[in-house]
Amino acid sequence: MGHRDALLEGAKQCLTEKGYARTTARDIVAASGANLASIGYHYGSKEALLNEALIRANAEWGEALEKSMAYDDESPASPREQFEAVWTKVIELFSGHRRLWSVNFEALTQIEHSPEIREALADGLQEARVGMGEALLAQLEEESDERTVRAVGSFFQALLTGVMAQWLIDPESAPTGPDLSYALLAIMTGTRDRELSD
Template sequence: MGNREDLLAGARRCLEEKGWGRTTVRDIAAASGVSMAAIGYHFGSREALLNAALVEAMGEWGEKVGAALAALDDPGRSPAESFEALWEQLIGSINEHRTLWLANLEALVQAEHSPELREQLVAGQREGRRGMAAQLTGVPEEEIADGEVRAVGSVQLALLLGVMAQWLNDPQAAPSATDVIEGLRAVTARFGLVR
């Protein structure tokens, strides 16, 4: 690996170990085995390096979400069983990548002051909404209508972020996959939302 790749790997370790706000240039240099000056040379700033490391890590997590969404296509399960299996995998991933999710939440706050970071996070959210909507509706990503992405993808993303926040803050009381499914059933039945 070169200095750039070493810096990305070191920054990612720091994000996972220390979080966004507590990671210093010195920490990244120590974790990567590269000089502090190399951060400026390759990325321009600590923030830009942390942005790049977070986007890379979230991209990898997005691939895992895509694999989890493939559970929806299991012909041996009912649609409800497939959706519950999806949620089991998503919740498992939240627990497995806890520190990455915490760093992502910190980045959301930092994005208020960083247009570049905001653009990267927005691009990731848009891609995530589109991918989730495509998998949940069974329509290929390139064919899914923007209205479906806003409705289905946005709701799934909102549900995921809410479940994730509960698992990060209070894992003992956070909803299980079964709870998510039962909650959706109860809400749709209560308000007559089933077509």
């Protein structure tokens, strides 16, 4: 592994161990086995390296998330049961990547000062919205025009971000897959009942 790749791996390790703001260039050098000058040579700055490391770590998380959100086409389970199973898997996946989510929430505080982080997070968010929307609609065999894909993907992204924030703050009382399924059913039943009574 060359210095560039070693620095990137070292930066990813430091992000999960120390966080974004507390990682120093010397921390990255110690984790990577590279030298201090190589950060500037390969990435220009420690911040640029950390930004790239965060982008890569999120891309890896996104691939794992996509797999965990897949519905089982062969399952006799109802859409509600599949929704519950998917969110149970997503929450389990989160527990293995808890530190990465902490870093992402920390990175949100940097977006006013770092256009690079804002752009990277915005690009990732857009990609996640489209990916989640298309995947869910395809599995439900629903029509998937651009507006529907964006709306469904945005809903899932909002749910994901909110659930993960609750798991970071208070894991003992954060919602589970069954909780989310029950809540969605209660909302939809209440909405349908009101529509029928109008």
